[in-house]
Amino acid sequence: MASQLKAILFDFDDTLIDWSGVTLGWRKLEAKRLSRVLSFINARSKHDLTDLDSLVDTYTERTREAWAAARVNLRAPVMPEILLSTLTDMGVPEAASCLDEVLSAYDWSVVPGTVVYPDVPPALELLCNNGIRLGIVTNASLPMWMRDNELRAHGLIDYFSDCRLSAADVGYLKPQSRIFRCALEKMGTLAEETVFVGDNPIADVAGAQAVGMPAVRRLNPGASDNRHLAKPHAIVTSLAELPSLLDNWYPDWRQNGK
Ligand SMILES: [Mg+2]
Incomplete structure (x- = not known):
């Protein structure tokens, strides 16, 4: 790992937002x-x-x-x-x-039944408080300004002022490298200073690793770890596990002290 952590990029769906409770067709x-x-x-x-x-x-x-x-x-x-x-x-x-x-x-808005994973806000708050820049890279066909409606309603948008990218705006889907490079450019950080967190082994993990980012897989209940598809640098089941993971990878990342 590089000596410094500057930013973390997150996938959106099933990484920050839990879709498992959606029942309406x-x-x-x-x-x-x-x-x-x-x-x-x-x-x-x-x-x-x-x-x-x-x-x-x-x-x-x-x-x-x-x-x-x-x-x-x-x-x-x-x-x-x-x-x-x-x-x-x-x-x-x-x-x-x-x-x-x-x-x-x-009028795209929050899909009934979707919620923010409870472990997400505390993790984002801690990262922000330690000067880590945060971004979102989503494989959405909706332009980001439409998905921003959800981020606003979920109270998350202020965490992601540096970078919110939808595939529809970039033209390419993850795991294509262009969308990751575009995100790094927006963040102004190098790949090795930027961790990617997502639930999809190919789109998120393999895609981020291909441009040199360490990748963390969020493994949700019922999902297979699919290690044969991609081997993440780490697997978490909650973003609450992220800070201690970062302590191992970037011992000095907590600018505000432990
Ligand atoms: Mg996802």
């Missing part, structure tokens, strides 16, 4: 969001679009196709582009001229 949630989009378009453009099911089906199918292609080429799916092409093909080409308003109507 995704289609139902998508229908709620897209019904607001339909209402906005009908009001703004004097359309009379009523076929919500068809909008949900087409948008969901295109999203599924985009993710299937992305798994092969690691180019990030971009949710606003998918929604826009769906609307254009449904006879609403003018959606392009008011995309921001369409996305406001879509």
Whole structure:
């Protein structure tokens, strides 16, 4: 390990936010969001679009196709582009001229049932208090400004003022190295001074290690450690384990004393 720890980058979903309690079906949630989009378009453009099911089906199918292609080429799916092409093909080409308003109507917010892992806020607080810069790198198809709604609602956004990156904004998904390099550039730190923490062995662990970052795997209940896929520098089941891990790797990281 390098002698100094300057920053920690975190994956978002299932690393900071626990999705295991989500019970409402995704289609139902998508229908709620897209019904607001339909209402906005009908009001703004004097359309009379009523076929919500068809909008949900087409948008969901295109999203599924985009993710299937992305798994092969690691180019990030971009949710606003998918929604826009769906609307254009449904006879609403003018959606392009008011995309921001369409996305406001879509109104992405905290998904019911998601919560911050209880071990996250104390760990972030301790790291911040010791001068460690924190960032988020997420494989989301939503632009970060939309996912910021969740960070705000969960009370986490102030911890991540230096770097919040969504794959949709960078164009590439983890484990592609560009998204990690982009994050390091934003942080202004070298790979060896920056630890990555995430739950996915390939996207997070192998991706971060490929650019020279030490990687910590968050192993959640029921997940396999998948050591054959990637060997993290350490495995934790709670971020409460992170500080003592850092004590071993970077003995001087606690600027404010123990
Ligand atoms: Mg994750």
